[in-house]
Amino acid sequence: MDGGIELVAGAFDINPRKSKQMGRHLNIDPKRAYKTYEDMIEGELRRPEGERIDFVSITTPNNWHFPIAKAFLEAGFHVLCEKPMTFNTGEARQLRKIVKKSRRVFALTHNYTGYPMVKLAKDMVRQGELGTIRKIVVQYPQGWLAHEIHCQQADWRTDPKQSGAGGCIGDIGTHAENLAEYMTGLRITEVCADLSSFVKGRKLDDDANVLLHFQKGVKGILHASQISIGEENNLAIWIYGDQKGLEWHQEHPNSLYVKPQNGPEEIWKRGNDYIGSQSPAAARATRLPAGHPEAFIEAFANIYCNAADTIRARIQRKRPDPLALDFPTVDDGLRGMLFIETVVKSARSRQKWVKMPKA
Amino acid sequence: MDGGIELVAGAFDINPRKSKQMGRHLNIDPKRAYKTYEDMIEGELRRPEGERIDFVSITTPNNWHFPIAKAFLEAGFHVLCEKPMTFNTGEARQLRKIVKKSRRVFALTHNYTGYPMVKLAKDMVRQGELGTIRKIVVQYPQGWLAHEIHCQQADWRTDPKQSGAGGCIGDIGTHAENLAEYMTGLRITEVCADLSSFVKGRKLDDDANVLLHFQKGVKGILHASQISIGEENNLAIWIYGDQKGLEWHQEHPNSLYVKPQNGPEEIWKRGNDYIGSQSPAAARATRLPAGHPEAFIEAFANIYCNAADTIRARIQRKRPDPLALDFPTVDDGLRGMLFIETVVKSARSRQKWVKMPKA
Amino acid sequence: MDGGIELVAGAFDINPRKSKQMGRHLNIDPKRAYKTYEDMIEGELRRPEGERIDFVSITTPNNWHFPIAKAFLEAGFHVLCEKPMTFNTGEARQLRKIVKKSRRVFALTHNYTGYPMVKLAKDMVRQGELGTIRKIVVQYPQGWLAHEIHCQQADWRTDPKQSGAGGCIGDIGTHAENLAEYMTGLRITEVCADLSSFVKGRKLDDDANVLLHFQKGVKGILHASQISIGEENNLAIWIYGDQKGLEWHQEHPNSLYVKPQNGPEEIWKRGNDYIGSQSPAAARATRLPAGHPEAFIEAFANIYCNAADTIRARIQRKRPDPLALDFPTVDDGLRGMLFIETVVKSARSRQKWVKMPKA
């Protein structure tokens, strides 16, 4: 999107022939459209330094994240990886060790934290604009899995062998968890969860309602769903401090609502000078002037840009811009996995409060 | 509002002198501005039949609802009463018996069910428009008690001696509970609750997060708050069936959002012919043409109108219009009290699931 | 609505029998349900002073406004009258003289100026919050007359013998004109108009697009329509100064949008303390706390309340509260009639700019 990253190689499909085809479609050098990820590592390592890929982006079903990430990291490549980070927390803990040891950049695509107004919200919370945080409500309702459907996107997500222990709570619940922790800097300490599978024969949860306790006595609710018909991708968050409240909606990402106790509600709008004054991170994540809406792709690209800037600095043995370090890491990934595990445990134990294990 | 009810007598304040004053202000016959509710009963009974009040409206703090309602019912008067219905469930059960025995009309002012679009939603659910209900999200955030404040409205609401066991959950949580049950006809069967008091020294909860189980395997969330700064009176509900979802917001009460699985979202708007075709109850609750917004007072008046029409029919020994019977009753009041009690019990037991007792 | 006005007499229908019926329905003393407005004047005058009506409210088709208003004013009664004020400007000028001579209160029900947020907007403009006004956009689209329909409300509005020279421009265009002038205190100086009749056989305009010049070089646009299908009663206004802009929508009347040059957009919400600090007139026009929405009926009642308070003060030979004088007068009514006449003249002359005559 911004000309800073070039796609030069890949293993684009579990079917080697399709990978080749996709390579052609993408105008990739045919030699670098690999049959498997192992071939890819081998092939790239065979190339002279400086002509290899700098990093790999892992966008497979969850069960493949760990082996692929491990292999690339251990081969010396930086890694961008889809969320949830691994199949289970065991892998997540291992991966964290591998990342630390490898000294490579590992970025997790919790893409919603790439939105400028999310970064503004985070900065406002940190700067104390809201006062002491008291309550967080975060939701992520979707309706697309309200019935049994079969397609590439649906199949692996509803298969515990590919997805792991969490269905809805893993696929989108972790985005909600990550967003709440990212914006507030507060960690969830315990959860009390109610998971359901409404669609007959579905093995994983497709609806999740969770009570949350955060650090510092902050209370919260998280609800996520794949059976909420009419909802598309309605991630939204409300944060209430003892001075102000705020509200953000992913489907209308260019506005942040800020609500003082006795004064007009404010709509902060992306792309204006006053945004940049409050949040350099938001300004950095902005491409277009106010009123020229930016959306999902740009937010996703912001995660890539920051990770790529950090990787580029590493390669050039420079210090990265501190703002470039603003992307989700292996620690966020581990927290997401612990969250899934803890929610599932709470739900299975008939909704007792369960503490989040230490990362 | 509609000329069907005349205010002719009252005990308007716990301070007899103020009651007299208010009577003058309201142009009430000074003899009928009573010092106490007991005086009022006595005074009205002394008047010839046909010149007495037909019904009384009880709008005191919660702890006075029961004795006053009891006294008027036993004296033969019909009663409209504020919610929550009583101080505790014991009183609520007694009151139910008294109402049944008295054969008088008892109406509870769960005023939000008076909105035309709420009635439309109820009728759409009953008619199967949404298919089988799966999930209900209902919220009632306010921010006005985010800090310690002192005024008539705040004082009794935060005093357990006047309010009862529930603070926020009693004052507004019961509206949310009632709205969900009214719209869907489904009863809450068990709850798992997290209550908090954020304001120092406050004895009752000012924030409530509750997981819900309804009949027929329906799952839900209810959250209510008095410390959510920037929220005014943001009662809202989302109901998801296996065919459609719907959404309604009290602060924008003239629209009902209906969302099919694969079709445009619909905004049903009060006052149009197509509303009346779907819901005669909504049409009956409508005074103005489309685009001429109606709001809180009109919805409140609708509860009064239906109750008054029913009382009028009783007095005239006629059958009331079946649509006039659409107002909250002593049974709804008892459910509300059981809900408060069960939520408090769940919260005190550290958030175990607790079953709603039989009414 | 507020207990300050009692309906005690009337001539409720052009058909005397129906007038009697309506009187019964309204619980009016049968003697005071008059056959004609002439009877009403005579009958009321025959009653002892102090037992007569204080004012009359004229809600007939336009062609009857003048004779009725004239008769009541000359008989010594105060008058509230529907808009547009008269059948033509000749009558309007005469009526103004009659009002001045009669020394009675004459109020015109441009009801939309009764909304609290409209009063706030007016006060903000006057206080210079927007800086120097530059541009005004005001719209009033409706769709209910998009086809030939026959009903009481539609018939007289589309009949030039009852409505006068303006159709849409008279019925709703004058509301838009009045709103713009009320909020800004600026008078329209000339207009350039395009009127259309889209429905076959319709004799009056059902769609109006008008360029406006206001005093002080302010530019504007007014468009109104009765054939804009899907629009209900979508009166809305945007005012732009050289410091801020503002925006208000009748269908969501509890919010006023205020937009600074480089700062977050603000949503000012009815019922909050900060509203009253900015605008005592808005506070006075408010009955319910924030978040408990008020709407059309309350706004309409505010016109009645202010006029009635003024009338009451006259009767009691007191000075009215200055804020009570905030209701549309015979001068506003004359301006409305001149506006209709000028727009029609401009449209007939094939859209030349035509100056508004002096009132």
Add this chain to the structure above:
Amino acid sequence: MDGGIELVAGAFDINPRKSKQMGRHLNIDPKRAYKTYEDMIEGELRRPEGERIDFVSITTPNNWHFPIAKAFLEAGFHVLCEKPMTFNTGEARQLRKIVKKSRRVFALTHNYTGYPMVKLAKDMVRQGELGTIRKIVVQYPQGWLAHEIHCQQADWRTDPKQSGAGGCIGDIGTHAENLAEYMTGLRITEVCADLSSFVKGRKLDDDANVLLHFQKGVKGILHASQISIGEENNLAIWIYGDQKGLEWHQEHPNSLYVKPQNGPEEIWKRGNDYIGSQSPAAARATRLPAGHPEAFIEAFANIYCNAADTIRARIQRKRPDPLALDFPTVDDGLRGMLFIETVVKSARSRQKWVKMPKA
């Protein structure tokens, strides 16, 4: 954005050194970062066929569009050009001849027609969903030029030597005009305009209010502004037929509002299957699933994609996909220039109706 177009050469600045710099920044072969557009043509022609650029994209101030477009077209290159197309209508007519003669693809970046929901609206109108069109309201208010400011974007836009006869009406008014004609297929036949320059010393209009007549008796209003403080890029359109109305807002581009006469208002949302069924052009212009918002960049890219697909087909001597031909052409550009000229003429003649000349 989609991998179908590669930036390989350019003359990036009127200052040759800056052009070189920008070339480096963009990772362009230094030889192909040209000092001037003439050098670029010469340089590219010198390269072997197949290694030259396929098309050029002209994004200079308006006064440069014509000479550059002419030069590239005559050298055999395809051209994408910013709007308004030329400095005046004389150039526009010439350019049209040159395009026809050159047999090259010429695309104009009226980027707002690249939005999927705009394409859906167009298809709905063509398919008769709205019935016979009656009225069009189109607006384009901005506030960024409300005061004298100096920056690259502002300077040339307010300079008649670079911008041409229109300021606001040329820069954004033409977008509004193009959007209305694109969606409805109806041509503006005459205009009656009021242009203003509110900022002291500004030579071009910064505010435009225009009455419109379209073919077939359709009436309209267009207003555009650069001094409407608080407005960012608020292009929006309302189209009313005799069966339905529709509404679209550029700042919330993923929704299209469709309003039947007696039925719920509908919100059609990008990315759903039912959109594609109604409009293959909308589906083709869509990259992401529903709820994953797309915005300005993607819409702009859609114009590029369609033009590039058409150019690619020409190069490959294939028939382009008929849907690829959906991009603005030299004819649209000429209409835009005639619109500017006619509006200015009407405004100068003190707002007489002026007919749009034949293209």
